[in-house]
Amino acid sequence: MKYVAGVDIGNATTEVALAKIDGTDLTFLASGIGPTTGIKGTLQNISGVFMSLKNALEKVGMDYSDLAEIRINEAAPVIGDVAMETISETVITESTVIGHNPSTPGGTGIGVGTSVLVTELSKIKEAKDVIVIVPDKVGFAQAATLMNQAKENINITGAIVQADDGVLLNNRLDKKIPIIDEVAMIEKVPLGMTCAIEVAQQGSILSTLSNPYGIATVFHLNSEETKRVVPIARSLIGARSGVVIKTPTGDVKERSIKAGTINIIGLKKEVDVDVDEGADKIMEAISVIQDIDDIQGETGTNAGNMLNNVRRVMAGLTNKEPKDIKIQDLLAVDTFNPQKVVGGIADEFALENAVGIAAMVKSDRLQMEMIANVLTEKLKVPVYVGGVEADMAIKGALTTPGTSVPLAIVDMGAGSTDASIINREGKVKLVHLAGAGNMVSLLIQSELGLDTIELAEDVKKYTLAKVESLFHIRHENGTVQFFDKPLDPSIFAKVVLVKENDELVPLDGVESLEKVKQVRMDAKKKVFVRNAIRSLAKVSPTGNPRDIQFVVMVGGSALDFEIPNFVTDALADYDIVAGRGNIRGCEGPRNAVATGLAMACVTEE
Missing domain, CATH: 3.30.420.40 (ATPase, nucleotide binding domain)
Structure with missing residues (x-):
């Protein structure tokens, strides 16, 4: 024994x-x-x-x-990263266009005028339309007094405020105007320049400043200048409020880093595919090569940098040279990635197309x-x-009770999706593929612009709810849950994650429960459904998943409340019976x- x-x-x-x-x-x-x-x-x-x-x-x-x-x-080992599509990074110099989207604006409408400090209003002699700039050192009550006392020849069409005081200021004004607040770097706002402010009605979104041609109309831009303001307009799509400022001799420089090509090297042939063509084209190229020897990226590009980083990380951990590290598989998924609009006044971001890639190093x-x-x-x-x-x-x-040979399994872990099949004679065929739970978390973090991968993990693992009052929440499935004691006021009207023991974790900065749910579900389907079908095709005796009858799902990701259902549903289209395993019956x-x-x-x- x-x-x-x-x-x-x-x-x-x-x-x-x-x-x-x-x-x-x-x-x-x-x-x-x-x-x-x-x-x-x-x-x-x-x-x-x-x-x-x-x-x-x-x-x-x-x-x-x-x-x-x-x-x-x-x-x-499997390492996941995001290789971006070709992106033009707009570099702001001393004169250009900038944008902003605060969460608590004041007033509604669109206002255009010259930027003027609130303390300088009394010095204006000629008649003009102005946008008032209110720094932190001037309180909302003082600012309201100065604006209400402005001369008749001054038409105040809007305000840009550093503090979170948009609503408080607007409530004290004799004339209601659109107000943009939370402008942390207000010192970057140039004075004496033309500004445009837009605040939509509650429940609505911007229509003028989220449209490149709307910005062109306000600032009288030519076609070349209009092309360059696209990142600003895109950063304000779906926003309720925004401000755009233009200085007279705009000088916008652009720098592009190519997405690059990926070179898939097989034992008998190799294939090149451009990342710009998207994840489906990359995965088509991967499927063409039966026995992959290595996968490389074009030098000096996003794809090349990402794959070379995989080699460097693994080389450092295994005391090998980077050139000796071989990549045996990768999973590519179309996604979005928030890119900072450089030169913005409050950390504005624009969603850019991206390709998420998980790479598997040869064991x-x-x-x-x-x-x-x-x-x-x-x-x-x-x-x-x-x-x-x-x-x-x-x-x-x-x-697992109720199983027998022949049988196929899909092992869904955090880094890889593995599949194997055993026939009646006990012969086993197996495959390891890149991409699993960690890739899902990476996609969620990327598309929602979350600060940490840990928060993305929680979004993946837990259901959502909207806090509709201090005594009840509405779950993502529409059901309502009531509480005997009042909830923390800080989570009122927020989207929350429902963790164990009814712990509610707010997703700050997230306004739409439906968007978070859709991103979460899409990420899981893009990774696990694709990899389940891909892996079963590779272990099938004929290369066709339809020739497999029974599949057992195992691994940590098979515990997820959605993933097994998505995979079961997708495999049903191939006439495959699939279900979650129960190892040793317990x-x-x-x-x-x-x-x-x-x-x-x-x-x-």
Whole structure:
């Protein structure tokens, strides 16, 4: 009799299956899970292995020294990044056009005039239309008094305010005007220049300043100048308010970085594809090459920089030269990426087309042997590289009640989507593909312009609601939930994430629940539905997914409240029966690889 452990080092979590072997009998004792430390497939993973093993051993009162053998998976690292489409970055010099979109404007309508400090209104002699500039040092009450006392020949058509005082100022004015507030860098606003301010009615959006030709009409621009204000107009699309300022001798410079081409190198041929053509063209090119040896990007371009960065990161972690790092697969997805409008007065952004790319580095058994050797030395227990993930996952998946061969599995993790199929004779065919849960989070962060990847992870994992009063919320499915105690006033009227125990986390700066929901769902479909079909096509005996009858979904992402449903629905179009696995009848879709690694200890007895 001996005790063994299977350890699956994933991109996000490290999972353990602890078992007792007595002859050919195997009994599972406990499971463990912990966060993966470092990038999968590197020596940094060792701390995570220790934590996960300890988590499992403590459940049955055992120690590391009680183990006779540990099997770890053959890990293939995956790194995701965003390679942008060709973007013209508008560089603002001392004279040009700038835009802004605050969240709490005052008044409504459009106003055009010359920018003047509020404290200088009394010095104006000639009749003119003016836009008043109100810096922080002038309070809203004082500003309102100065504006109400302005001479009759001065027509105040709007105001630009540094503080968050738009509504307070407008309430104190004799004549209501559009007001743009929250202009943090008000010192950048040039004085004596023509300004245009627009504030739409509540519930409406800009119509003039979000239109390049609207801006051209206001400022009398020629066709070349109109071309250059497109980033400003785009940054204000969908906004309720905005301001655009033009100085007389505008000098706009443009700098473009090419998206570049991706070179897919096979054992027999290679294919080039331009990132500008979009994700579908890239994935078509990937599908043409059966056995990929490496994938490279054009030097000096966004695609080249991204793929070279993957090589540099992995080279640094594995003590290799970048040129020796080979990329075996990538997943490309069309998305959007907020790009800062350089020279803006309050960090304006414009959504630009982008291609999100997840790249998978070829697994290095020697690197995994290094991890195994270090673990053996530290634990004083023999540690072996037990097998590739997709092979081990199918062994574990077959412990799901109601399954038998032939069977295909789709292992949906954080970094990769793996598939394998086993026929009646026990022969296994497998594939590892780039792109999974981490890619979904990256797309969500990119498209919603979220500050952190951790927040994007939460958007991926939890449902949404709108706080409609201090005592009730409306969930994204339309149902209403009431509370006995009043909610925190700071989340009133906000879109929130509904976490465990009814914890409500506000998504600041997000106004549309429907938009967040759509971005979340689209990101999951773009990654997991595409990769499920792609992976099954590669393991199918005929290359056609329709020739597969039964599929079990395993892996951490199979726990998601939407992803399995999306994949099941999509595979139904191919007449495939697909469902979420339940490893060993108790683990749900998790622990398949770790379970398979532990089982391999018996088959090799």
